[in-house]
Amino acid sequence: MRIYLDHNAGAPLRAEAREAIELFMREEHGNPASVHHAGQRARRVLEESRAAIASLIGAQARQVVFTSGGTESNNLAIFGTLGRIEGRRRIVTSAIEHSSVLEPLNELERRGWEIVRVAPDRDGRIAPSAVIDALDDRAALITLGLVNAEVGTIQDLAPLAGPIAQAGALFHIDAAQASGRIPVNAASLGCDLMTLSGHKLGAPAGIGALYVRDSSIIGPQILGGPQENGLRAGTPNLLGAIGFGAAARAIAADCGDEAARVASLADRLLARLRASIPGLRLNGSPPFRNTLNLTFPRVLGESMLIALDLEGVEVSMGSACAAGSVEPSHVLLAMGRNPAEARSSLRISLGWSNDAAQIDSAAETIARVWRRVVEAEPVGALNQSAAEALS
Amino acid sequence: MKRERVLVAMSGGVDSSVAAAILREQGYDVVGVAMRLAPDAAGGGPRRRGTCCSHDDFEDARRVAERMHFPFYVIDLRADFAARVIDNFVGEYLAGRTPNPCVMCNREIKFDRLWDRARALEAGLVATGHYARIERAADGRFCLLRAADANKDQSYFLFTLGQAELARTLFPLGNMTKTEVRARARALGLTNADKPESQEICFVPDRDYARTVQSIADRGRIVPGRVVDGDGRVLGEHEGIHRFTVGQRRGLGIATGEPLYVRAISAATGDVTVGRREELMARGLTATRVSMVDPQLCGRDATPIEVKIRYRHPALPATLTMLAGARAEVRFTSAGGGPSVTPGQACVFYQRDEVLGGGFIERAIES
Numbered sequence: 001m002r003i004y005l006d007h008n009a010g011a012p013l014r015a016e017a018r019e020a021i022e023l024f025m026r027e028e029h030g031n032p033a034s035v036h037h038a039g040q041r042a043r044r045v046l047e048e049s050r051a052a053i054a055s056l057i058g059a060q061a062r063q064v065v066f067t068s069g070g071t072e073s074n075n076l077a078i079f080g081t082l083g084r085i086e087g088r089r090r091i092v093t094s095a096i097e098h099s100s101v102l103e104p105l106n107e108l109e110r111r112g113w114e115i116v117r118v119a120p121d122r123d124g125r126i127a128p129s130a131v132i133d134a135l136d137d138r139a140a141l142i143t144l145g146l147v148n149a150e151v152g153t154i155q156d157l158a159p160l161a162g163p164i165a166q167a168g169a170l171f172h173i174d175a176a177q178a179s180g181r182i183p184v185n186a187a188s189l190g191c192d193l194m195t196l197s198g199h200k201l202g203a204p205a206g207i208g209a210l211y212v213r214d215s216s217i218i219g220p221q222i223l224g225g226p227q228e229n230g231l232r233a234g235t236p237n238l239l240g241a242i243g244f245g246a247a248a249r250a251i252a253a254d255c256g257d258e259a260a261r262v263a264s265l266a267d268r269l270l271a272r273l274r275a276s277i278p279g280l281r282l283n284g285s286p287p288f289r290n291t292l293n294l295t296f297p298r299v300l301g302e303s304m305l306i307a308l309d310l311e312g313v314e315v316s317m318g319s320a321c322a323a324g325s326v327e328p329s330h331v332l333l334a335m336g337r338n339p340a341e342a343r344s345s346l347r348i349s350l351g352w353s354n355d356a357a358q359i360d361s362a363a364e365t366i367a368r369v370w371r372r373v374v375e376a377e378p379v380g381a382l383n384q385s386a387a388e389a390l391s
Numbered sequence: 392m393k394r395e396r397v398l399v400a401m402s403g404g405v406d407s408s409v410a411a412a413i414l415r416e417q418g419y420d421v422v423g424v425a426m427r428l429a430p431d432a433a434g435g436g437p438r439r440r441g442t443c444c445s446h447d448d449f450e451d452a453r454r455v456a457e458r459m460h461f462p463f464y465v466i467d468l469r470a471d472f473a474a475r476v477i478d479n480f481v482g483e484y485l486a487g488r489t490p491n492p493c494v495m496c497n498r499e500i501k502f503d504r505l506w507d508r509a510r511a512l513e514a515g516l517v518a519t520g521h522y523a524r525i526e527r528a529a530d531g532r533f534c535l536l537r538a539a540d541a542n543k544d545q546s547y548f549l550f551t552l553g554q555a556e557l558a559r560t561l562f563p564l565g566n567m568t569k570t571e572v573r574a575r576a577r578a579l580g581l582t583n584a585d586k587p588e589s590q591e592i593c594f595v596p597d598r599d600y601a602r603t604v605q606s607i608a609d610r611g612r613i614v615p616g617r618v619v620d621g622d623g624r625v626l627g628e629h630e631g632i633h634r635f636t637v638g639q640r641r642g643l644g645i646a647t648g649e650p651l652y653v654r655a656i657s658a659a660t661g662d663v664t665v666g667r668r669e670e671l672m673a674r675g676l677t678a679t680r681v682s683m684v685d686p687q688l689c690g691r692d693a694t695p696i697e698v699k700i701r702y703r704h705p706a707l708p709a710t711l712t713m714l715a716g717a718r719a720e721v722r723f724t725s726a727g728g729g730p731s732v733t734p735g736q737a738c739v740f741y742q743r744d745e746v747l748g749g750g751f752i753e754r755a756i757e758s
Binding site: 302303306307309310322323324325326372373375376377 | 422425427446449450453462464465466467507508510511512513
């Protein structure tokens, strides 16, 4: 029995999503842009899905633009609003965002934009005051994540909407790791744009959405058709959207029970691991969580990750580099951990597919694997200093 | 029945790919790993196909694992490689010697550091695509033997393996020829069946050893000096002894009527001594850091052996006498002696097909 503890990378497909997709595949077909009956039926299910997703975040259906996923949504939010406010060339973000925010901003910096990257505290929290300090009549866009993918920290973003609006800037929230896990309301957060991801909440990969409060603030990045209110050309990923809508309905129906259940499983896992692994440290301290980012004493995270995988427990670490090896998390480094600590850290992220029996089994396996790895391959002083010299 | 787990070091080349595939077919619980070893600036960067650690090579290894249905991981041993192989490589050149980093990589990384990882992953065996054989004698000891394919034999690079290492190591290609390995790869549908061999040292771009040493070593450690002949006459100057190796003919920066070769390099004075070809011949050598595959088998004095003093040199008849402090004296027994005894290179002791052990050349014995 394999135990999947990597929901922040992508959750298993929910049964509701699978059934909705299967039903459509079996009985329907068609392009939602077509005039005929098949097209009209396809359009109806697409719009039902859009409404379900809008409802999950307290938005209107017309404010939801389907994309290919969180990465495209973030790119659309950044590049689609670029230069919309005359004379403003500053973008404010944080050092712990997803690479689909950081890399576009690195590119804009090379093109001459001013990028302000607010540093988090040791727990991964962004101080609202630090963001507000960067707001003046040069600020064009503020883009921040609501729940951090690697440590699970929930940011306090609601206080920012007023000052950002007052400064005349746009506010984008990357909620890819938040929607479906914690209650998210676009209106009460007061943002202009919000990124959503399908497969983080149990829809298939390859579908996402961007909430757009007012379509006059943004232009398309993919041209060639009138789809998605003119903001994203191309026939949408219909099967993905159907799965996304079904997953959103399932989450809405359960009124937060699932989030509480997952958080209690995470607490249970943390308590068991702390009892059996002396010196284990938790990175980040969210009030309500599915994510445990843990620094394991005297081992390489890479070894733990592989050893756990061979034992059937699937977790993750940092991000994969182009070569396919794992790199220390930029989030942990930004939070003040040294490279050796980051190299000894794993991300364990729970979700809808986990139950208590899995968590108890995983806790036992993780502790046993840690003892074996410490014995076989302890991280010594030489190793640590060499690793730091490389970084 | 629980299958025995073996960690297979995969480079993305055809040899290690077939080694992994064979073990998989034999029913082992194969776990493939590709090691990141070279620093990014050298071999690890993108679009450097043909060295042993490029992204393309890792992708080739990954495709083999996908085809043969075993798990595969890229592991990052760059810090260990820098500390245990590259530092040694640089230090040897700066001391006027010519190191063999592949021997050090085998000793320090593939059959030592990787073993720690194997135990962490509950693997009792490590396998590579080396062309060499391991056999168990009737008395239980493990023997390291030349490969069946004499042209591909890599036992020279493996002399540091002792009984403990051989007991936990598999060389699935030891009885195959390169032609057979490629044919097997094609039969298995492996996409890298006809991939050319890598010839470079993975962290030395363009085979430019001098530039690699200069890029890593502090400026103050470079030893410039004079080029002199056997009588002490100064023939020229040079920018650093790390640019020279014993036996080298080209790039001496001096013009003379007859071809001259590097005979000796002194880190103490910076002198590079050159001479005529016949002056390169030595009667023997002393070796340091000597290790024997089976320490019980080493003769006290003048054991007849054959010795290889470079990978691509033929083995020479010699006698081996062990000295104190893990040193040994080797005397060539053929009439002309041996050419180009190069301090720092591995010298490996053979009896017929069996590797007895070896060491690193300390100096030539001239008489």
